[in-house]
Amino acid sequence: MEKQHxxxxxxxxxxxxxxxxxxxxxxxxxxxxxxxxSENNLSYYYDLQASAxxxxxxxxxxxxxxxxxxIVEKLTEFNDGNLQIVNLYVPLIHxxxxxxxxxxxxxxxxxxxxxxxNFSKKTVRISYNSKKTNLKEVVVLLARIGYEPYISLExxxxxxxxxxxxxxxxLGVAGFAFGNVMFLSFPDYFDLSSSKTxxxxxxxxxxxxxxxxxxxxxxxxxxxxxxxxYFISAYKGxxxxxxxxxxxxxxxxxxxxxxxxxxxxxDLGSGFFDSLTGLVFFLLLGKFFQQKTYSFxxxxxxxxxxxxxxxxxxxxxxxEVSTQVHEIKQGDLLLIRNxxxxxxxxxxxxGKAQIxxxxxxxxxxxxEREFGDKVFAGGRQMNGPIEVEALKSVSQSYLTQxxxxxxxxxxKSTRFQNITDSIGKRFxxxxxxIAFLATSYWLYFDASLAMNVFTAVLIIACPCAIALAxxxxxxxxxxxxxxxxxxxxxxxxxxxxxxxxxxxxDKTGTITTSKRSWATYEGMPLTPEEESLLKNTLRASNHPxxxxxxxxxxxxxxxxxxxxxxxxxxxxxxxxxxxxxKVGSSEFVGNREVSDSLNTAVHVASNNAYKGKxxxxxxxxxxxxxxxxxxxxxxxxxxxxxxxxxxxxxxxRLLPKLTxxxxxxxxxxxxxxxxxxxEQGKKVLMVGDGLNDAGALAQAEVGIAISENINVFSPACDxxxxxxxxxxxxxxxxxxxxxxxxxxxxFLLSLLYNVVGLYFAVTGQLxxxxxxxxxxxxxxxxxxxTTVRTNLLGRKLN
Amino acid sequence: MSVIYVLLAIxxxxxxxxxxAFIFSVKNGQYDDSYTPSVRMLFEDEVVKQKKSLQKSNMxxxxxxxx
Numbered sequence: 001m002e003k004q005h006x007x008x009x010x011x012x013x014x015x016x017x018x019x020x021x022x023x024x025x026x027x028x029x030x031x032x033x034x035x036x037x038s039e040n041n042l043s044y045y046y047d048l049q050a051s052a053x054x055x056x057x058x059x060x061x062x063x064x065x066x067x068x069x070x071i072v073e074k075l076t077e078f079n080d081g082n083l084q085i086v087n088l089y090v091p092l093i094h095x096x097x098x099x100x101x102x103x104x105x106x107x108x109x110x111x112x113x114x115x116x117x118n119f120s121k122k123t124v125r126i127s128y129n130s131k132k133t134n135l136k137e138v139v140v141l142l143a144r145i146g147y148e149p150y151i152s153l154e155x156x157x158x159x160x161x162x163x164x165x166x167x168x169x170x171l172g173v174a175g176f177a178f179g180n181v182m183f184l185s186f187p188d189y190f191d192l193s194s195s196k197t198x199x200x201x202x203x204x205x206x207x208x209x210x211x212x213x214x215x216x217x218x219x220x221x222x223x224x225x226x227x228x229x230y231f232i233s234a235y236k237g238x239x240x241x242x243x244x245x246x247x248x249x250x251x252x253x254x255x256x257x258x259x260x261x262x263x264x265x266x267d268l269g270s271g272f273f274d275s276l277t278g279l280v281f282f283l284l285l286g287k288f289f290q291q292k293t294y295s296f297x298x299x300x301x302x303x304x305x306x307x308x309x310x311x312x313x314x315x316x317x318x319x320e321v322s323t324q325v326h327e328i329k330q331g332d333l334l335l336i337r338n339x340x341x342x343x344x345x346x347x348x349x350x351g352k353a354q355i356x357x358x359x360x361x362x363x364x365x366x367x368e369r370e371f372g373d374k375v376f377a378g379g380r381q382m383n384g385p386i387e388v389e390a391l392k393s394v395s396q397s398y399l400t401q402x403x404x405x406x407x408x409x410x411x412k413s414t415r416f417q418n419i420t421d422s423i424g425k426r427f428x429x430x431x432x433x434i435a436f437l438a439t440s441y442w443l444y445f446d447a448s449l450a451m452n453v454f455t456a457v458l459i460i461a462c463p464c465a466i467a468l469a470x471x472x473x474x475x476x477x478x479x480x481x482x483x484x485x486x487x488x489x490x491x492x493x494x495x496x497x498x499x500x501x502x503x504x505x506d507k508t509g510t511i512t513t514s515k516r517s518w519a520t521y522e523g524m525p526l527t528p529e530e531e532s533l534l535k536n537t538l539r540a541s542n543h544p545x546x547x548x549x550x551x552x553x554x555x556x557x558x559x560x561x562x563x564x565x566x567x568x569x570x571x572x573x574x575x576x577x578x579x580x581x582k583v584g585s586s587e588f589v590g591n592r593e594v595s596d597s598l599n600t601a602v603h604v605a606s607n608n609a610y611k612g613k614x615x616x617x618x619x620x621x622x623x624x625x626x627x628x629x630x631x632x633x634x635x636x637x638x639x640x641x642x643x644x645x646x647x648x649x650x651x652x653r654l655l656p657k658l659t660x661x662x663x664x665x666x667x668x669x670x671x672x673x674x675x676x677x678x679e680q681g682k683k684v685l686m687v688g689d690g691l692n693d694a695g696a697l698a699q700a701e702v703g704i705a706i707s708e709n710i711n712v713f714s715p716a717c718d719x720x721x722x723x724x725x726x727x728x729x730x731x732x733x734x735x736x737x738x739x740x741x742x743x744x745x746x747f748l749l750s751l752l753y754n755v756v757g758l759y760f761a762v763t764g765q766l767x768x769x770x771x772x773x774x775x776x777x778x779x780x781x782x783x784x785x786t787t788v789r790t791n792l793l794g795r796k797l798n
Numbered sequence: 799m800s801v802i803y804v805l806l807a808i809x810x811x812x813x814x815x816x817x818x819a820f821i822f823s824v825k826n827g828q829y830d831d832s833y834t835p836s837v838r839m840l841f842e843d844e845v846v847k848q849k850k851s852l853q854k855s856n857m858x859x860x861x862x863x864x865x
Contacts, residue, residue, distance in 0.1 A: 044842065096837045103838065119834040168824050176817045180810075207802060214806070 010051025040107045045097050052097035054146045065310030065322035066136035074156045084130040088149035093122045153307040170226040174281040177218040181277045184211045188270040212264040215273040223257050227280045245424030252462025259455045275771045282779045290471035299489040332390045336381045344390045345397045348373050351386035355379035420470045431461040438762045449764045456766040460757035465750030465778040473786040477739045480794035485722035493718040496702045498736040500685040507641035509689035510706045512618040523612015530606050533581045537574030623727025625654045630730045632656040640665045642692050671695035728798050742789045746782045753778035
C-alpha cells in the first residue's frame with residue numbers, strides 16, 4: 001500500500017484519511033485549514049513550501065481568559081482602546097510559508113491591520129482594531145490555522161525584556177574610529193616621520209599636527225566608551241585578586257593611549273592611534289561573535305513558562321469564570337479540562353483523574369486518582385474534565401517550592417574560570433617580567449630609550465590575538481552545534497563540556513521516547529478473529545494506549561462494528577456477529593489475578609472470558625546502548641530515574657555492565673546526588689528533560705535538556721538538545737574537547753607573533769607602522785586559523 | 799592651502815552623519831531581525847492566484863524545516 005501524505009502537514013494519512021478537493025488530509029483540522037486558505041485565496045501558501053502546515057489542535061474554552069481586561073492589558077504592547085498591538089510567540093514558525101500566511105492574516109480577519117513576523121525570535125506582532133475584534137478572536141484564529149501561540153505565566157509576570165544593544169554601539173564607535181584613524185595615519189605611513197629632517201613632503205609636515213590631534217579626538221570615545229568594559233572587568237578582577245586576561249588588555253590600551261598622547265604633545269612622533277582603535281575594534285568583534293544567542297530558545301525557564309496564565313474557576317452558583325492563576329485562593333473550585341495542567345495542589349472534587357506527572361516526577365505512567373485524593377501542581381489531566389478544590393496558592397505548591405532551592409539563585413558562570421582567563425595570569429606575569437628586564441637593561445646602556453622600550457613591550461604584547469582565539473573558536477562551535485540541533489547557552493558551556501568526567505542520565509523522556517510503541521502479549525493467545533475484532537474496536541478510540549496498540553497489531557480487514565462503547569477511564573468494548581471483546585483496565589475486563597508488574601498493561605477479555613494482557617514497555621531512543629558503550633570508556637555513567645524499577649531488567653540488558661541505576665529518585669535526591677559527586681571533585685554532566693531534573697541540571701557543571709520539540713518547555717539548563725540527535729551526544733563531547741585543542745594551538749600561534757613583536761620592542765625599534773601591521777595580522781591569522789579548523793571539525797559531525 | 803581644513807571638516811561631518819544613521823537604525827531595531835525581510839521580499843504582491851489546473855501530484859512531498 002502506498003503511503004499518502006497529508007497535503008497540509010505532510011504526516012502520513014493512515015486508514016482514516018479525508019479526501020477533499022482531490023487532496024488527502026490526515027485529519028479534519030488540516031482539512032479545515034486548507035478550506036480557510038482556499039476560501040480566502042491564500043492557497044499560494046502551499047506553493048511556497050509543500051506540506052508546510054502543522055496539525056491544528058482542538059481548542060474550546062482554552063482561551064476564554066483572553067477576554068479578561070487585566071490580562072489583555074498585560075499582554076498587549078500598546079492599547080488605546082481602539083488599536084491594540086500584541087507580540088505573540090509562535091513556536092511553530094519554521095519556514096517561508098509560515099511567514100507568508102501570518103503576514104497575510106488581514107485576509108482572514110479584516111480588522112487585523114497588520115501582522116509582522118520576526119523569524120529568528122519566532123514571534124508575530126499583530127495590530128488590530130479592538131473595537132471590532134479582540135485578542136481572543138485573534139489568538140483563536142491563529143490556533144485554527146495551526147499556529148497556536150504559546151502564552152504562559154511568564155508573559156504576564158515577565159519583566160520587560162530590554163534588548164541590550166550596547167555592544168553593537170560600541171562596535172560601531174570602534175569601527176568608525178578605526179577606519180577614520182587609518183585614513184588619517186596615511187600621511188605618516190608614507191612619509192615615515194622622517195620628513196622634517198630629510199625635507200619630506202611639505203604639506204604633510206604643515207598639517208601633521210591637525211591630523212594627529214584629529215586621530216587623538218577619534219580615539220577618545222574608543223578608549224573611554226568602547227573599551228570601558230575591559231577596564232571595569234580588569235578592575236573587578238584585581239579587586240578580587242585575580243589576574244584575568246582583561247588586565248594585560250587594559251594595560252595595553254592604557255599604555256597605547258598615554259604614550260601616543262605624549263608623543264603628539266611633545267612632537268616625538270605620530271603615536272599608535274591606529275593600532276589602539278584597531279585593537280579595541282577586533283576585541284569587540286570577538287565579543288560580538290561570541291554573543292550568539294538562540295533568541296527563540298530560553299535557557300532560563302522556570303515553572304512560570306510552563307504554567308498557564310488562567311484557569312477556569314467555578315463559582316458557588318455554578319457559573320464558570322476565567323481566573324488568573326495568581327489569584328487562586330485556598331478553597332477555590334477549579335475546572336481542569338482534558339490535557340490541561342493542574343496549577344495548584346488540591347483535592348479532587350469531581351471526575352476521574354488520570355494525571356501525567358512525568359514532567360514533575362519522572363513517573364512515566366499516568367496516576368489514577370479518585371474523589372478526595374490529593375493532586376499536585378504540574379500534573380497534566382489526561383482523561384476528561386475534572387474539578388479540583390485548591391488547597392494552596394500557586395506560590396506555595398509543591399512544584400513551585402522546588403524553585404526556592406538556592407541552586408537556582410547562584411550564577412553558574414562565577415564558579416568557573418575560562419581558559420583565556422586562566423592563561424591571562426601567566427601571560428601578565430610573563431609580559432611584566434620581560435618589560436622590567438628590558439627596561440633595566442636599557443637604563444644601564446641608554447636611559448633615553450628605557451621608557452620607550454617599556455611601553456613598547458606592553459603595547460606589542462597586548463594579548464589581542466589570545467583574547468580572540470577563544471571567542472572565535474567557541475563562537476563558531478556554538479553555530480556548528482546549533483546547525484546540528486544542539487543548542488548551548490554560551491561558549492562557557494562548551495569549555496565545561498570538554499572537561500566532564502561523569503555523565504548522569506534521567507530515564508523517562510531522556511533515554512526513552514515519549515511514545516510507548518512497544519508491547520508484549522502475556523496470556524492465552526488470541527484467535528485471528530479475536531485479534532481482528534480487537535483491532536477494529538481500537539480503531540475508534542483516541543486514547544493514547546489504544547492508538548499505540550492499534551499500530552502494533554498486524555493488519556486486518558476493516559469492518560464496521562455492530563456495537564461499540566467507550567467507557568472513559570476504564571476501557572472499550574465492541575462486538576460483531578455475536579462475538580464480543582473487552583479491552584481496558586484489569587478490573588474492567590474482570591481479571592481476578594493480582595498483577596505484580598510495575599509496567600502499564602492493557603487487558604483483553606473475549607466473550608467475558610479473560611484472555612491476557614498487553615504489557616507496554618518504555619521505548620528507548622535510537623542508539624542509546626551504543627552511546628552508553630562509547631561513553632563508558634571515558635566517563636563514569638549513572639541513571640537517576642524518578643520512575644519505579646519496572647524497567648530495571650531492560651536497562652541492564654541495554655547499558656554497559658555495572659552502570660549504577662537508581663530508581664524512585666525525588667527531584668531533591670537528584671540534586672544531592674550531583675552535589676556529592678562534585679564534592680569528590682567530579683565534573684558532572686547531567687542529561688534530563690523535565691522539571692524533576694531542574695535542580696540537578698542547575699547544579700551540574702553542564703546540564704543538557706533533551707527535548708522532542710525544542711520549542712516547547714524545557715527546564716533551565718546550559719544546553720537544549722533535539723531528541724533525534726541523542727545518539728550523537730558523545731560525538732559532541734569529543735568535538736568540544738577538540739575545540740579546546742584548537743584554542744591552545746592558536747595560543748601558540750599568537751605567542752609566535754608576540755615573540756616577533758617583542759624582538760622589535762626590546763631592541764627599541766618599534767615603529768608605529770610595525771605595530772600597525774603586526775597587530776591586525778596576528779588577529780586576522782588567528783581568526784582565520786580557528787575558523788577553518790572548527791569548520792573542518794564541524795564537517796565530520798553528524 | 800587652508801582649503802584642507804574645509805575639506806577635512808566636510809569629510810568628518812559626512813562620516814559622522816553616516817555614523818549617526820547607523821546608531822539610529824540600530825536603536826530603531828532595524829538590525830534585530832535580519833532574516834525575515836529577506837524572505838518577505840520574495841513574496842508575490844498578488845496573493846490571489848489564477849486557478850491552475852490541479853493536475854499536480856502532491857504525493858511525494860516531504861516536510862522541510864529550515865530552522
